[in-house]
Amino acid sequence: MDPVIVVGAGPVGLTLALALARQDVPSVVLDEGPGLDEPRLARTVVLREDTAAFVERLTGVPLDEAGTRWAGWRSMRRKQVVREITFEDPGDADGSGGFLGPGFEGSGSGDHTGVRPEEQGRRLGSDYAVTTGTAPEQPPLHLAQHVLTGALRAAVDREPLVRIAADSRLDAIEQETSGVTAHTRGPNGTWWRGSYLVGCDGPRSTVRKLQDIRFPGRTAVERYAVAALRAELPWPGRALLHRTPPWRTSGPSSGEITARPLPGGIWRLDWLLPPGKDLVTPELLVTRVRETLAGWTGGSTPAYELLDTGVHTVHHRLARRWRVGRVFLAGDAAHLLGALGTQGLEEGLKDADNLAWKLALAWHHGPREALLDSYQAERRAVVAARLRAADQVLPLLRGGGALRSYVPGAGRNHDALLADGHLGRGALGAPATYADSPLAPEPIEAEVPVDTLPGAPVTDVRVTAEDGSFVRLRDRLGRGALLVVLIAPGTGVWERKHWVTAGIMPRLAAAVTALPHPAELLVAERYPGASAHTVLLIRPDGHLVTALNGVRPAELYAAAEATLGGPSQTTAEATAGSR
Structure with missing residues (x-):
């Protein structure tokens, strides 16, 4: 079987090649x-905890x-403060969390932190306030992109199943029913034969472009001036989001500033630039x-x-076909995205994780069109x-106040809306969920709810592997096999040999062996929201397929078959021939 051709040796291409090699x-x-x-220290990436763990599994580098x-x-913003006390309640008029009151630190003329809620009144002046928040339970990881790429390249150099062809520029693609051929020009220009091409x-x-795929969208949705510098800031170890700083003298007075820490006392600072194509000179950047x-x-x-x-x-662009x-x-x-803190590179790494196990299954067992289409x-x-x-959200946060009543979530604190993408929360940043996936099984009567919704990434818990070792659930992902997890309280205190042949284990083991695809x-002992004897079926990329109440061999088989895109061609032909 011919190898998979990966065009591009950036982080996504290298990640895909490594993910395929692991299978x-x-x-x-x-x-x-x-x-x-x-x-380039000014070129960095932000990875959610599960994405960073995915890369670590591939590279072996923490x-x-x-x-x-x-x-x-830490969130900084300009606030309108109370200078006249009335007994009216104007409400949260600006949608930014209410007026300066208990819980905020005041500065400037007067100390207003003791104003009672019932005394909040009209805003006549402007002052400066700071609020401090905590990161999510699993905060994002911030690192220089060349460090990430270097770790991936080092892992590729150790991987015999991956070949790097440098100085090879693609200029032609030809497809057949049995494979794909690519031509490159350059010092080593030649034809390459592959099973698939990504x-x-x-x-x-x-x-x-060679596949004539449209790439519609918008250009220059936002622009940022970026600087990486070494300095001692008042908030070591904290990221910082500052909206409309009052000290701005260079350029317009609006536009947030974001600062994220890197190791060694280094910070990346981003300044939102006004619309347009004004040149960012070195002098202007130093002034900022x-x-x-x-400030x-x-x-x-x-x-x-x-x-x-x-x-x-x-x-912001999205290809019509993938x-x-x-x-x-x-x-x-x-795809291209990145406004309001959303991370385009992380989405690319998720693409690689999603596609790798599907291509691997097709490479080893023959193509299943529904499975490949599901990517x-x-x-x-x-x-x-x-x-x-x-x-x-952009019109709300960038001055489109007239649209405020039509935008879902417009009454939320502006800083919280802006922080969602940076922190991996909400519609802007929460982990991907494939709830409407074509691979989702039909409704199952024996299905039970757990804290993870079907299609969402599973929670990382300690599990006992088939060899009796204790490992993390996440460590078993990315090997091409389905995962079946039995929730059995108390098993963690006994050696596996004492319970592997007891209770429902033999029946469940037989059901797993009979699945239409290799499964582990x-x-x-426990899983959030799951009761004893719950059985979880998990995809190779770590997304929950279903949770069943006990051992249900027929339902488990049907769910696994759906996860693979339906019956294989061989199975379907055999079923048709028996009729």
């Missing part, structure tokens, strides 16, 4: 460049040592750095070392939902 699928990665990555998880989230070649994707640091420290500019700068332009026969798109070749159905729907959420049987 014994060879690949060749066509790298347009020489295979080197320029270190990313926490290369990046920073912020300990909390375009991970970025926003200007040659693969997408100095006034921002001075945060409440005095003169503290000592700092400017390490890197840049301008980041956010585009699959054409044996050709697929992933990462920036399929576009699942991933495109998730990214489209993020883009819609950003489009709804695991046992957990």
Whole structure:
């Protein structure tokens, strides 16, 4: 069987190649460049905890040592303060969390932190207030992109199933029913034969253009000036979001500033730029750095070392199709997003996780069209939902007050809306859920609710593996096998040999063995919201298929078959022949 051709050796392409190799699928990665990555501290990535764990499984490198998880989230904003006390209740007129009252720190003229709620009145002046919040239970990981790419390249160098072809620029693709052929030009220009081809070649994707796939959307939705610097800020280990800072003297007075920590006392700062294409000069950027640091420290500019700068332009685009026969798109070749803190690269890594096990199954066992089609159905729907959420929130946060009453969630605190994408919450940032997946099984009478909804990523818990070892559930993902988890309180205190042949275990083991695809049987003492003897069926990429009440061999088989895209062609032919 021919290898999978991966076009593009960025983080998404390398991740896909490694994910395929973990499932014994060879690949060749066509790298347009020489295979080197320029270190850029102003080019960083933010990964949710589950995505960082996915990359760590592939690379064997603990990313926490290369990046920073912020300990909390500090939010700064201008507030209108009470200067006249009335006994009317004007309500939360600006949708930003109410007037300055208990729980806020006041500054400027007068101390208003003791104003009773019933005395809140008209806002006549402007003052400055700070609120402090905590990060989610599992805060995001922030690291330089070249560090991530370097870890992936090092893992690829150790992987015999992955071949990197440097200086290979794609210029032609030919498809057949049995495979795909790609031609590259350059010093090593040649024809490459593959079973499938995946375009991970970025926003200007040659693969997408050769397949004549439209890429509609919007250009320059937002622009940011970016700086990486070493300095001591008043909030070590915290990310910071500052809306409409009052000290701004360079350019318009509105537009938030975001600061995220990196190891070694380094910070990445992002300034939202006004609409337009005004040139960001070095002098303007240095002025912004100095006034921002001075504003945060409440005095003169503290000592700092400017390490890197840049301008980041956010585009919102979504490819019409993500699959054409044996050709697929992933990462920036399929979608562009990034406004309001949403992370385009992380979505690309999720594309690779979703596609790898489906391609691996097709490579080993023959194509299942419904399974391969589900990649576009699942991933495109998730990214489209993020883009819609950003489009709804942008007018609210960027001055479109007239739309406020029509935007869902418009009454929420503005800072919370803005923070969702940065912290991985809500419609802007919450982990992907494939609730409407074409792979979802038909309603099952024996299905029981747990704290994880069908289609959502499972919670990482300790489980007992088939060899009797204690491992994390997440460590068993990405191997191409389905996972079946029995919730059995008390098993963690006994060796596996004492209970593996007792109770319902033999019947469940027989049901797992009979499934239409290799599956691993695991046992957990507990799982959030699950009662004893609940059986979880989990996809290779860690999304819950269903939770069943006890051992239900027929229902478990049907759910597994649906997860694979329906009966295989061989099974369907055998069933038809027996009629």
